[in-house]
Amino acid sequence: MADSTLKIGPEAPKENRLGMKALDYQGGKTTLCAGCGHDAVSNQIVRAFYEMSVKPENVAKFSGIGCSSKTPAYFLGRAHGFNAVHGRMPAIATGAILANHKLVGIGVSGDGDTASIGLGQFMHMVRRNIPLIYIIENNGVYGLTKGQFSATADEGSKLKTGVINDLPPMDLCALAVELGCGFVARGFAGDPKQMIAILKAAIAHDGLAVIDVISPCVTFNNHEGSTKGYTYSKEHDELLHQIGFVPAYEQIEVSYEPGEMREVDLPDGSRILLRKLEEDYDPGDALQALNRLHKSVTEGSMLTGLVYLRPEKKSFISLLNVIDRPLWSLGEAETRPPQEALDKIMRELM
Amino acid sequence: MSDTLTATAVLDEPAAAAAPIVNDLTIHVATVNGSGSQSSNNVLMRSIFQMGVPVSGKNMFPSNIAGLPTWFTIRANKDGWIGRKKEVDLMVCMNTQTAREDVEALQPGSLCIYDAPLNCKSMRADVTFYEVPFTKLAGELTQDSRLRKLLTNMIYVGIVAELIGIERDEIVAAITKQFKGKQKAIDPNVQAIDKGLAFARANLPQQNKWRIERMNATKGKIIIDGNAAAAIGAMFGGVTVVTWYPITPSSSLCESLIDYMKQYRINDEGKATFAIVQAEDEIAAVGMVLGAGWAGARSMTATSGPGISLMAEFAGLGYFAEIPGVIWDIERVGPSTGLPTRTAQGDIFEVATLSHGDTQHIALIPHSVSECFDFASEALDLAEMFQTPVFVLSDLDLGMNNWMSDPFTYPTKPYRRGKVLSKEQLEELGGKWGRYLDVDDDGIPFRTLPGTDHPFASYFTRGSGHDDHARYSEKPEVYKATVDRLAKKYETAKRFVPKPVIDRRGGASIGFIAYGTTHYPIEESRHQLRGEHGVEVDYFRLRALPFTEELAQFVAEHERVYVVEQNRDGQMADLIRLELGEAQRKVRKILHYTGLPCDARSVTNAVLQMEEDHELNVLRVGIDPGVHSQVVTED
Numbered sequence: 003m004a005d006s007t008l009k010i011g012p013e014a015p016k017e018n019r020l021g022m023k024a025l026d027y028q029g030g031k032t033t034l035c036a037g038c039g040h041d042a043v044s045n046q047i048v049r050a051f052y053e054m055s056v057k058p059e060n061v062a063k064f065s066g067i068g069c070s071s072k073t074p075a076y077f078l079g080r081a082h083g084f085n086a087v088h089g090r091m092p093a094i095a096t097g098a099i100l101a102n103h104k105l106v107g108i109g110v111s112g113d114g115d116t117a118s119i120g121l122g123q124f125m126h127m128v129r130r131n132i133p134l135i136y137i138i139e140n141n142g143v144y145g146l147t148k149g150q151f152s153a154t155a156d157e158g159s160k161l162k163t164g165v166i167n168d169l170p171p172m173d174l175c176a177l178a179v180e181l182g183c184g185f186v187a188r189g190f191a192g193d194p195k196q197m198i199a200i201l202k203a204a205i206a207h208d209g210l211a212v213i214d215v216i217s218p219c220v221t222f223n224n225h226e227g228s229t230k231g232y233t234y235s236k237e238h239d240e241l242l243h244q245i246g247f248v249p250a251y252e253q254i255e256v257s258y259e260p261g262e263m264r265e266v267d268l269p270d271g272s273r274i275l276l277r278k279l280e281e282d283y284d285p286g287d288a289l290q291a292l293n294r295l296h297k298s299v300t301e302g303s304m305l306t307g308l309v310y311l312r313p314e315k316k317s318f319i320s321l322l323n324v325i326d327r328p329l330w331s332l333g334e335a336e337t338r339p340p341q342e343a344l345d346k347i348m349r350e351l352m
Numbered sequence: 353m354s355d356t357l358t359a360t361a362v363l364d365e366p367a368a369a370a371a372p373i374v375n376d377l378t379i380h381v382a383t384v385n386g387s388g389s390q391s392s393n394n395v396l397m398r399s400i401f402q403m404g405v406p407v408s409g410k411n412m413f414p415s416n417i418a419g420l421p422t423w424f425t426i427r428a429n430k431d432g433w434i435g436r437k438k439e440v441d442l443m444v445c446m447n448t449q450t451a452r453e454d455v456e457a458l459q460p461g462s463l464c465i466y467d468a469p470l471n472c473k474s475m476r477a478d479v480t481f482y483e484v485p486f487t488k489l490a491g492e493l494t495q496d497s498r499l500r501k502l503l504t505n506m507i508y509v510g511i512v513a514e515l516i517g518i519e520r521d522e523i524v525a526a527i528t529k530q531f532k533g534k535q536k537a538i539d540p541n542v543q544a545i546d547k548g549l550a551f552a553r554a555n556l557p558q559q560n561k562w563r564i565e566r567m568n569a570t571k572g573k574i575i576i577d578g579n580a581a582a583a584i585g586a587m588f589g590g591v592t593v594v595t596w597y598p599i600t601p602s603s604s605l606c607e608s609l610i611d612y613m614k615q616y617r618i619n620d621e622g623k624a625t626f627a628i629v630q631a632e633d634e635i636a637a638v639g640m641v642l643g644a645g646w647a648g649a650r651s652m653t654a655t656s657g658p659g660i661s662l663m664a665e666f667a668g669l670g671y672f673a674e675i676p677g678v679i680w681d682i683e684r685v686g687p688s689t690g691l692p693t694r695t696a697q698g699d700i701f702e703v704a705t706l707s708h709g710d711t712q713h714i715a716l717i718p719h720s721v722s723e724c725f726d727f728a729s730e731a732l733d734l735a736e737m738f739q740t741p742v743f744v745l746s747d748l749d750l751g752m753n754n755w756m757s758d759p760f761t762y763p764t765k766p767y768r769r770g771k772v773l774s775k776e777q778l779e780e781l782g783g784k785w786g787r788y789l790d791v792d793d794d795g796i797p798f799r800t801l802p803g804t805d806h807p808f809a810s811y812f813t814r815g816s817g818h819d820d821h822a823r824y825s826e827k828p829e830v831y832k833a834t835v836d837r838l839a840k841k842y843e844t845a846k847r848f849v850p851k852p853v854i855d856r857r858g859g860a861s862i863g864f865i866a867y868g869t870t871h872y873p874i875e876e877s878r879h880q881l882r883g884e885h886g887v888e889v890d891y892f893r894l895r896a897l898p899f900t901e902e903l904a905q906f907v908a909e910h911e912r913v914y915v916v917e918q919n920r921d922g923q924m925a926d927l928i929r930l931e932l933g934e935a936q937r938k939v940r941k942i943l944h945y946t947g948l949p950c951d952a953r954s955v956t957n958a959v960l961q962m963e964e965d966h967e968l969n970v971l972r973v974g975i976d977p978g979v980h981s982q983v984v985t986e987d
Contacts, residue, residue: 059809062647062802075812075824082802084646085814086639087665093636097643097651098802100593100627105647105803123639126632325623329592330648330801334766336625337590337650339616341762347584347612348759351574 006196006306008246008277011254019055019251027052029079033072039191039217039232040070040139044077046194047108047137050201051078054249062098062105066091066120069146070112070139070217078108089120092127095134096318102328103319106205107134114144117153117172124174128181128210130318135204135211138174139191141219142230149222156302160227175309176295178212179288184315185211186291188306190235191218196306199245203308206249206272209317216304235304242283242294242307246275268313276308285311370561375405375430377562379512380440382447382454383505386418389446391530392505393424395541397754398526399509399518400428401575404567408434409754410949415600415692421450428564433879434756435872436949438976441562442516443479444508445472446486455479463559465511482556484511489547494540503544510548515556517563520549574759578750579654581721582680582728583609584760586652587617589729590767591678593644593651594628595637597659600692601748602682605654606630634659638666638679642741645676646813648772648801650732652678657686657699660706667741668707669815671838674788674797676735676770678728680744682751685947694947695748697868700923703743704897710835712842715743715897716850719871723895724750725760729767730850736770738845739799747918749869749949771798775806783808787822788834795841842898849896854906856890857882862963863890863910865903867924869949870916876952881959889914889959894924899931907935912966914959916942918950922970941970950974 017023027048032041051058061081065071067088074083086094095109116124116138127136142155151159154174155167178186185207189197197215204211216235218224224231229238243264248254250271256263258277266274266285276285284290291310298305325332379396383389390411397409407428414420427437439459445451445466455464455475465482466472473481489507490500506527513523523545531537582605586594594613596606610628617625631637637653644651655663660681670677683699685691705711714734716727727744735742771792773785783806788797797820800809811822818834819825866874871893881887892906892913907913907928915925922941929936942958944950954973962968 057805059805059807060803080807080810082800082810083812084643085812085816087669087815090635090639090666093631093639094643094646096629096636097593097595097640097645097649098647099643100629100640101644101647101649101651102801102803122632123636126636130629322627323622323624324627325619325621325625328648328803329625329627330644332590332592332625334590336619337592337617338588338763343616344584344588344760344762348574351576352572352759 004241004279005244006193006241007199008244008275010246010248010256010275011252014053018052020057022052022055024048024052026080027058027078029077030075032076034069035221037220038069039141039219040073041076042191042194043137043139043197043215043217044073046197046201047077049194050198050205053198054202054205056106056205060104060106062107064091064095064098064107064109066111066115068112068115068144069219070110071115073110073139089115089118090123091115092120092123092132092136096127096130096132099132099134099319101330103133103324104328109134109136111136111138113138113140113142113152113154113174117174125177125181128178128183128212131184131209131315133209133317133319135201135213137213137215139217140174140214140230141217141223142228143219143223145219145222156229159229162222162225171299173295173299174212174214176292179291179295179310182312182315183212183310184209184312186310187211187213187308189213189215190239190304190306191215192232192236193239193306196245199247200308202247202249203245203268203272203274206268206270207313208269209313209315229302238303240298240303240305241279242305242309243279244277245308246277248273248275266311266313274308274311285309372560372563374563374565375428375567377428377441377516378437378439379426379442379444380454381424381444381508382450383422383424384447384449385413385416385420385422387505388502389422389424389505391502392509393426394754395506395523395526395530396509396512397426398529398575399513399522400426400564401570401573401756402522402525403519403564404570405430405564406432406434406569406756408756410436410749411753412948413693421447430567430569432569433872433876433952435876436951438951438953442512444512445470446505446508463515463561465508465515480559482511482515484508484551489551490544493543493547499540503540506541506544507548510545511552511556513545514549514552515559517565519566520545570756572759573756575754575756576721577604577752577754578718578721578724578746579605579682579752580608581724581760582654582744582746583612585725585728586732587612588763589650589732591650591652591732592626593641593649594626595631595640595651595653597631597634597637597655599634599656599659601684601752602654602656602659602680604752605680605682634662635666638663638677641677641679642666642670642675645735646802650736650767651676652680652732654680654682656682656684657702658689660699660702664707667713668709668711670741671707671711671713672709673813673815674739674799675741675813676739677741678731678735678744679741680746683745683747691947693748695869695918695949696945696947697745697747697870697918698923698945699745700919700927703745704927712839713741713743713897714738714845714849715745717745717867717895718750719868719893719895721750721755721757722760727850729763733768734845734848737768737848738796738841739770740841745868747869771796773798773800773809775804775809778804778806778809786820787811788818788820788837790820790837790840794844795837796844846898846900849898849900851900852895852902853893854891854902857888860888860890861911863892863906863913865892865894865906865913865915865928866917867894870918873950873952873955874916877955877959880952880956885960887959887963899928903928904932904935907932907938910938912938912940914940914942914962916944916950916955918944920945920972940968943970943972944974945972946974948974
């Protein structure tokens with residue numbers, strides 16, 4: 003199997019452009035099970051935000067309820083965090099971003115939190131294109147309530163107790179594509195390089211970025227018969243392409259043969275490079291994306307990479323045409339119309 | 353024109369010879385919803401208002417878009433009693449579905465204008481009938497069938513005007529206002545008015561029982577519904593994030609707000625100083641409000657009972673994690689879908705402790721459009737000061753009906769944004785602070801906002817157990833200290849919520865306690881009790897939860913207090929009883945819960961009966977024996 007990423011530019015330095023160290027991006031000590039995929043994802047988030055030089059104080063972290071939703075306490079300790087109610091994180095994140103659209107929002111949810119109780123809010127968040135990185139740490143089970151199937155469990159997958167799941171899985175990537183999400187990706191907690199590349203691109207993207215990351219539950223869904231464990235995932239990982247991310251501040255020339263590479267420009271000047279593998283894949287083609295996702299379900303493979311990209315799609319903030327200053331910071335001068343305005347309204351009612 | 357079409361004045365009424373009743377009558381118009389009668393009724397109401405006569409308009413409408421019965425009641429009263437009065441003086445019957453019941457419900461001696469095919473005159477002999485061939489008259493105005501239907505309704509305005517003496521100029525002015533100066537709409541409507549006036553003059557016998565005469569009691573006043581008043585108040589109160597999900601009777605609050613904000617809150621660069629989102633449901637709406645409040649915005653949503661039920665989980669999060677946000681509840685009749693287009697005060701229990709676990713909420717209760725305006729910004733202030741969801745309890749009657757009011761006063765007080773630590777303050781503190789530390793001993797901690805540029809600004813918000821530095825905790829003493837501090841914060845709120853309005857008459861041994869729109873029947877009932885029976889009753893108008901110290905004091909001053917409210921169980925009365933201890937034996941309940949606004953006479957009769965019999969602790973009023981319901985079922 004090919005590498006999931008392209009090597010571009012030098013190794014990350016020991017300090018980022020803000021003069022901060024990776025340590026400055028860490029959070030509290032994890033309380034999840036040893037080997038949990040979610041902890042790997044937390045580390046990948048730390049790495050991506052560090053390497054992208056995003057000031058942690060400018061970040062707002064959101065989550066719902068479940069094992070995944072505990073993780074915002076374990077990364078970016080210098081960012082405000084909000085552990086909301088089950089399945090309702092999109093509403094909290096939406097409100098917070100409306101109040102302060104300068105925040106870099108990152109939400110961490112799970113397959114239970116998103117695909118069942120939170121499905122409605124998830125879909126409407128996608129529809130609105132809230133500028134937010136929305137990660138689903140997907141392990142096919144409810145971990146915190148001790149291992150019940152979730153709605154993303156594959157058909158035929160088996161619980162430790164021997165119970166077989168006979169309902170079809172909800173494919174959150176396909177759903178996001180269908181709803182016109184401008185950035186849809188699937189990663190694997192066991193492939194940090196690919197996840198970091200995806201996360202960096204998501205940080206650069208202006209709009210909602212949905213990242214469905216297969217993140218094995220070592221306690222309840224990592225056994226033989228599970229389709230979301232480490233072994234199965236590694237064996238069935240199918241790459242859409244090799245990903246390279248070139249941030250806006252790096253002027254790196256990448257040379258490649260014609261037809262070998264696709265390049266996607268993000269509005270902030272960053273570039274995403276995608277090297278073709280066996281089959282050419284156009285991430286701007288929603289039908290191809292849905293086709294490949296469906297095929298992977300049928301074949302039992304785990305399709306990873308940048309599934310769908312439409313970076314030009316307008317975010318909700320730009321649709322609402324709000325003032326550049328964060329709404330929360332507006333005072334009487336900006337938000338209390340003058341006496342004449344009230345007088346006029348009153349006259350109209352007389 | 354055939355003589356058979358003219359009215360039949362059947363009665364040899366002695367009143368016909370007596371002096372007319374001036375500026376004191378109730379007009380009840382029965383139409384079919386979706387027929388455009390709302391415009392006509394507004395014009396009728398406004399033209400009386402413009403003649404200087406105090407007036408109110410109540411729309412009783414079905415949960416339906418077109419085809420079901422709807423009623424509009426206009427009460428003109430020179431003394432300014434604008435609460436509902438049950439007795440109808442002048443009926444306008446335009447709806448075949450309800451004509452019989454409408455006529456049967458009339459008092460003997462009242463007047464009834466009706467559409468000729470309804471043949472109402474055959475139904476009763478003790479009512480003065482005026483038959484009008486509306487279809488024929490409208491046909492003389494236009495051949496357009498849709499317009500004909502609309503103009504039919506305007507014709508009855510002309511008929512009523514001629515019968516009771518409303519001046520044509522005022523009707524024309526009201527039409528001009530209603531159709532916002534659009535000549536194309538104004539002209540045919542004025543023609544319809546003239547058609548009605550001329551027909552009545554030529555064909556209907558004059559009556560001299562009720563007259564509208566010019567007076568000077570409405571000069572400088574406005575007419576507005578409570579929802580629009582709340583919207584204006586929120587706009588001037590600096591709201592920046594508004595979320596909503598359509599539900600009767602609250603939708604018009606946010607819709608008005610959208611209209612006003614587009615007009616007055618777009619800055620010079622054409623950018624909005626607000627964000628308004630129609631959410632996917634009430635859960636999302638309140639979630640967005642809390643997300644925005646957490647990030648520092650003045651945020652609000654508006655809903656009704658079913659929406660409040662859905663918000664229960666988030667209300668607990670807001671209370672426990674201490675996040676500001678304003679929730680308007682425009683109450684309607686429950687439980688469940690209930691009567692979605694009728695009024696009630698039935699969400700008191702629900703809102704007071706909304707959510708699981710121990711919760712207590714601050715709630716403001718406006719009684720007038722002007723308090724809707726004031727409380728809109730007050731609620732935003734209190735939410736930020738107390739870092740908690742603040743509810744505003746209005747109702748359909750206040751929110752959707754038209755009320756006369758003095759113009760609203762321009763707010764000059766600065767916004768109160770509560771205890772928020774800035775970057776500079778954090779630097780002064782050397783970064784040492786705790787999100788839930790009670791440093792001021794008032795139960796209200798400090799917070800920081802996301803995005804604050806200081807390495808120690810951040811904290812982790814959660815609905816799970818937390819210590820005073822916002823760290824996860826399941827320790828028994830930590831949990832107890834947290835919820836005890838929240839109780840202390842609620843105590844502090846007593847000093848800041850709007851105080852009750854108390855009107856003492858001197859020497860009264862009994863008192864009324866009421867809130868919201870029950871104010872209007874209470875004031876009129878006090879007038880009746882004093883004028884007709886020599887009974888003085890003091891009055892305590894409650895304006896907020898938590899209760900303030902004045903409540904126990906007021907009860908202590910009286911032998912009995914009558915809590916009057918519009919729900920079945922006496923929800924506020926029970927909350928008051930819980931508050932009072934031993935004095936709770938003084939509390940009596942008068943309850944009106946028919947879906948229609950409470951009327952004064954029902955309250956007066958109840959008080960008289962309960963004063964006769966002190967053993968009576970509760971009286972449920974509002975339906976007189978033998979009165980048939982006017983409500984028609986959907987199928």
